Amino acid sequence: MSDQITAVKLPTPGTYTVDPAHSEVGFVARHLIGSKVRGRFTKFEGTIVIADPIERSSVEATAETASIETGVQMRDDHMRTNDFLDASNFPTLSLKSTGLTKVNDTEWKLAADLTIRGVTKSVVFDVEYHGAGPGTQPGSEVFALSASTEVDRRDFGVSFSGVLEGGAIVVGNKVRIEIEVEAGRQG
Numbered sequence: 001m002s003d004q005i006t007a008v009k010l011p012t013p014g015t016y017t018v019d020p021a022h023s024e025v026g027f028v029a030r031h032l033i034g035s036k037v038r039g040r041f042t043k044f045e046g047t048i049v050i051a052d053p054i055e056r057s058s059v060e061a062t063a064e065t066a067s068i069e070t071g072v073q074m075r076d077d078h079m080r081t082n083d084f085l086d087a088s089n090f091p092t093l094s095l096k097s098t099g100l101t102k103v104n105d106t107e108w109k110l111a112a113d114l115t116i117r118g119v120t121k122s123v124v125f126d127v128e129y130h131g132a133g134p135g136t137q138p139g140s141e142v143f144a145l146s147a148s149t150e151v152d153r154r155d156f157g158v159s160f161s162g163v164l165e166g167g168a169i170v171v172g173n174k175v176r177i178e179i180e181v182e183a184g185r186q187g
Contacts (some may be wrong), residue, residue, distance in 0.1 A: 030172030
């Protein structure tokens with residue numbers, strides 16, 4: 001059986017909820033001379049409204065900043081402080097779409113307002129649409145996509161500037177945001 005898809009079914013218009021058990025909100029940042037540190041938020045939610053025409057569709061999502069996980073407790077605790085996400089003062093990150101543009105049957109551009117630490121900036125996500133089909137519950141429908149963008153953390157007030165002897169920076173300024181979504185709609 002071939003993995004090649006010849007036609008991609010678009011989701012039926014309606015309101016879909018992001019399934020946190022089958023989705024992920026993650027990021028990648030450089031550390032020291034270039035190793036990549038990956039992290040994710042374990043508590044998030046989102047709603048996607050599929051419109052007709054689909055270019056009028058919209059997305060709203062949030063992630064709890066305190067739910068950050070990188071696999072190292074000391075680093076996670078530091079990420080929650082004022083040096084980075086300041087989770088006690090800014091308990092959520094948010095995303096609200098402002099436009100959707102088709103590139104081809106499986107690739108889209110999603111313009112959105114991204115808010116981190118109370119600072120909102122316009123960003124564009126590259127979206128790879130994987131398709132739609134029946135869900136596990138009778139009458140339900142799901143669809144899946146991947147989305148990514150790169151931001152400069154300093155644009156959002158995340159200005160930690162740890163520098164080691166000799167001038168090496170501890171954390172890179174560019175952060176890649178990577179999102180995997182499975183969203184479902186009941187009959």
